[in-house]
Amino acid sequence: MNVRVRFAPSPTGYLHIGGARTALFNWLFARHTGGKFILRIEDTDLARNTQEAVEVILNGLRWLGLDWDEGPTTGNADDPSRGDAGPYFQSRRMERYRRRVEELRDKGLAYERDGTIRFRMTREPVTIADEVVGTVRRELTDREALDPDFVIVRSDGQPVFHLVNVVDDLEMGITHVIRGEDHLSNTAKHLELFRAFGAPPPRYAHIPLILNPDGSKMSKRDQGASLSGYLEQGYVPAAVVNYLCLLGWSPKDDRQLLPMGEVIERFDLPQILRANARFDMTKLQWLNFEYIKRLDPAAFRAHALPVLERAGIHAGRYPVEYIDAALATCREKIKVFADLPPFADFYFQDEFGYEPGAAGKEFIPVNRPRVARLREGLAGLEPFDAARVQELFKAVAGELGVKVGVLVHPARLACTGRAVGPSLYHLIEVLGRERVVARLDRALAQGFESNG
RNA sequence: GACCCUAUCGUCUAGUGGUUAGGACACUACCCUUUCACGGUAGCGGCCGGGGUUCGAAUCCCCGUAGGGUCGCCA
Numbered sequence: 001m002n003v004r005v006r007f008a009p010s011p012t013g014y015l016h017i018g019g020a021r022t023a024l025f026n027w028l029f030a031r032h033t034g035g036k037f038i039l040r041i042e043d044t045d046l047a048r049n050t051q052e053a054v055e056v057i058l059n060g061l062r063w064l065g066l067d068w069d070e071g072p073t074t075g076n077a078d079d080p081s082r083g084d085a086g087p088y089f090q091s092r093r094m095e096r097y098r099r100r101v102e103e104l105r106d107k108g109l110a111y112e113r114d115g116t117i118r119f120r121m122t123r124e125p126v127t128i129a130d131e132v133v134g135t136v137r138r139e140l141t142d143r144e145a146l147d148p149d150f151v152i153v154r155s156d157g158q159p160v161f162h163l164v165n166v167v168d169d170l171e172m173g174i175t176h177v178i179r180g181e182d183h184l185s186n187t188a189k190h191l192e193l194f195r196a197f198g199a200p201p202p203r204y205a206h207i208p209l210i211l212n213p214d215g216s217k218m219s220k221r222d223q224g225a226s227l228s229g230y231l232e233q234g235y236v237p238a239a240v241v242n243y244l245c246l247l248g249w250s251p252k253d254d255r256q257l258l259p260m261g262e263v264i265e266r267f268d269l270p271q272i273l274r275a276n277a278r279f280d281m282t283k284l285q286w287l288n289f290e291y292i293k294r295l296d297p298a299a300f301r302a303h304a305l306p307v308l309e310r311a312g313i314h315a316g317r318y319p320v321e322y323i324d325a326a327l328a329t330c331r332e333k334i335k336v337f338a339d340l341p342p343f344a345d346f347y348f349q350d351e352f353g354y355e356p357g358a359a360g361k362e363f364i365p366v367n368r369p370r371v372a373r374l375r376e377g378l379a380g381l382e383p384f385d386a387a388r389v390q391e392l393f394k395a396v397a398g399e400l401g402v403k404v405g406v407l408v409h410p411a412r413l414a415c416t417g418r419a420v421g422p423s424l425y426h427l428i429e430v431l432g433r434e435r436v437v438a439r440l441d442r443a444l445a446q447g448f449e450s451n452g
Numbered sequence: 453g454a455c456c457c458u459a460u461c462g463u464c465u466a467g468u469g470g471u472u473a474g475g476a477c478a479c480u481a482c483c484c485u486u487u488c489a490c491g492g493u494a495g496c497g498g499c500c501g502g503g504g505u506u507c508g509a510a511u512c513c514c515c516g517u518a519g520g521g522u523c524g525c526c527a
Contacts (some may be wrong), residue, residue, distance in 0.1 A: 042527060116525055133457065141523045142454040150502090154525040161527045185456055185522035205456085207521090215464075215519060243464095246476090250465055254475040273465085274518055275458050283464065283477040305520035332490050343488090391484075420488040439513045 003035025003155075004175045007061075008165070010042045011075075014062035014228040016109045016154055017279065018180060018210040021244045025207055026178045027066045028245075028267040037073030038172060041089045058229035060227045063237050065260075085172040090164050097159040098415035100167045100197070101152065114157035119163070119193065121148040126188035131176070131205035131269040138188045150189060162186065162433055165194040173200050177358040178269070179204045181276075193434060205269045208276045210246050215278060224281050234307045234337025235284075239291040243284045257290055284336040291351040293332065297324045303337050308348070311341035315348045322347075324431045346416040347430065350439075358419035361449040362410040370400060371410050371448075376441040384433045386425040393425070414443030 002078035007023040009015070017430050030037035041054055054075035061068065070083025101117055104110035109120045117144070121144075130134040138337070140148060147174045152163035169177060169190075184206045194201035218225050220428045230240050238260070246256065246265055249272055274330055301320070304327055308315045315323055326347040346352055355364070378384075393411075397404045412424050415436060421427065428436050 008527090013527085044527080102511095114525085138522095139455060141456090143523055144455080150523095151525050156525075158525080160525070165527085180521090181457065183519055183527095188456095208458080211520075213516065217520075246464060248464095252466070254466075255471095256476050273458095277465090278463060281464050282476070286477055289490095333488070335489095384482055390486085403486095412487065418487090422487055422488090 001175060003030060003033040004038060004173050004179055005030050005035060006040050006172065007066075007153040007172050008040040008042050008168070009057050011050070013056055014052075014220065015054055016218075016220070017225055017227055017244075020064060020227050020240075021247060022061060022178065022207065023061060023066050024064065024244050025249075025267075025272070027068075027180060028264060029176065029205075030069070030268065031264045032267045033298070035175070036069040036083075037066070038083065038085070038174070039068040039088065040168060040172070041072060041077070041090055041091075042093045042161070042164070044075075044158060044161065047127065050206055051077075056228065056234060060231075063227075063422040064241055065237060074131070076325060085190065093164070095157070096171065097164055097167055101159070104152075107156045107196065110152060113149075116151045117153035119189075119196070120154045121150060121189065122192050122318065123148055124154055125208050126191055128184070128191065130184070130186050130187075130203060130428050133206055133274055135182075136184065138185065138349070158264045160234055162189050163192065166190050166197075169202055170194065170199050172196060176203045176205060176269075178205045181208050205272070207272055209313060210276060211278045213277050213278050213280065218279060224279055224284075232310075232338075233305050234340070235288050236295070236303065239288040240284065242291070243287050247279075248273045256287065264313055266342040269396065278363050292337075297328070297335070300324075300327055300331065303352060304340055307337040307340055308344065311345070313341060313348050315344070315356075320346060322430070329426045329430060330390060333422060342418065343421055346421070347427075348416070350435070352417040354413055354417050354443075355419055357410075358413050359447060362413045362419075363443065364446070365408045367406075367446065370396075370402070370407055371414060371440060371444060373400065374407060375437060375444065378428070378433065378440070379437050381433070383431065386423070386429040389425045389428045403445040410443075414438050414447060 005026045007019075007026050007275075009023075017327075029035070039058075043055070044053070052075065054072065054077075058072065059077060061368050070085060071088045072081045072082070074328050077087070077092055084345050105117070110117050111120065112118075123140070123145075125137050125139045128138055130136055138343055150162065156324055168174075186449060187204055187206070191201050198441055206226055210218055212222050220226070221266070227240075230237075240256055241260070242256075249267065250324060250375065251258055251263070251266060253273075270419055292300070294437075301323055305316055305323075315326075325389060326344060330340060330343045334340050371378060373396055378389070381392055393404050395408055397407055408424050411421070413429060415424070415431065431439075
């Protein structure tokens with residue numbers, strides 16, 4: 001069988017993390033089976049549908065690395081698309097829906113009522129053979145028992161989700177529908193629609209939902225719900241994908257970091273878990289950290305620069321060698337790139353204030369001669385590297401009869417304006433003698449000054 | 453209200469009749485240490501409850517309970 005799966009989002013202006021995982025599982029199944037992954041835009045509700053909203057979806061999928069074999073190439077429905085089962089925008093398929101509704105009416109399976117067209121739904125329980133959940137016998141609810149028929153064309157002439165979804169899956173030759181479990185109950189309707197068209201239905205696979213940490217439904221406003229948030233905070237897309245793989249699926253061994261190639265090789269529908277999973281931002285951050293550690297300098301820089309720029313730090317103006325040396329000292333300090341600015345800002349700007357609390361604690365009279373002594377030592381240090389800087393600090397500490405930490409704290413504050421940051425010795429090497437001495441001088445002149 | 457799905461540490465999970473119930477994140481303690489981190493070592497912590505079936509249930513069945521989903525002229 002030539003597998004054809006699809007991801008069919010509605011362009012609401014954002015891509016939900018759960019939607020992203022649905023897309024991922026579809027993509028994995030397509031790649032695993034050598035089938036096709038199709039992207040279809042369900043834009044039947046014209047009111048909230050813009051080209052920009054579609055772009056958000058496309059960009060999200062591209063960012064995750066989920067390439068589609070058929071579907072739109074841009075957010076504009078009029079631009080050429082890829083694949084010959086199109087159009088891939090439902091707003092461009094209205095004539096097909098109209099013909100299908102005609103077909104149902106001719107067969108006596110649809111009729112008009114209250115200005116709408118309704119499908120004559122079965123009164124019997126429907127059995128759903130689900131690849132993930134197993135066999136489900138779905139009976140009518142009390143309301144459905146009163147009136148089982150459902151609207152397929154609104155009074156304004158627009159076709160409704162259940163109809164268009166089925167028509168498209170049918171006409172696009174979709175073989176497996178992998179979607180959120182919130183559609184499981186709807187599947188009875190879809191199965192009956194396929195029967196009405198005299199077509200064999202696709203296989204269904206309903207995957208569990210992603211819930212908030214407290215177990216409630218994750219909706220638009222919830223923390224971590226929007227994929228664009230991860231993009232903005234500088235997550236490594238591979239880490240996000242890896243995390244999503246771990247929600248509702250398992251490689252069965254105890255590994256957490258999964259090479260995509262292996263996931264594709266091992267992924268299959270029956271092994272998908274049936275229970276909903278709660279979203280754990282902390283574990284995602286840990287995974288992201290693992291991926292950050294493995295980034296080569298150029299990739300690390302590529303992630304860092306936009307985040308710094310957004311924070312008002314124009315690091316791009318500096319030589320690449322300097323940027324990389326600076327970023328190297330921050331590497332194991334951050335879990336997400338959004339954490340980077342306070343660790344790296346002082347590398348790229350000379351005018352900075354001192355953390356108030358730390359200044360009051362470190363820029364005290366007794367520390368003044370100590371900093372002055374360090375300043376003299378650093379001014380003459382040769383070669384000016386981290387190892388020699390460390391030796392100097394230890395020597396001065398011994399000479400003054402204090403612990404190294406006593407020198408480190410005020411020196412760090414003077415050089416960076418902050419109480420925490422990268423390794424002091426390494427940051428001093430990267431900054432270079434000239435700027436370090438200048439910063440110590442400034443602290444001596446201004447920092448201690450303001451503290452009496 | 454009805455219908456459907458689900459149920460192993462706080463979280464993500466391994467486990468498909470016999471295991472000291474394993475791993476990861478988080479948490480705690482200690483070590484390392486120039487801050488914050490990283491890293492290392494150790495530890496805490498779980499089979500929702502009740503009935504069955506069985507020589508033996510986390511594993512199979514039933515009933516509860518809890519959580520989630522659906523029942524729309526949204527998708």
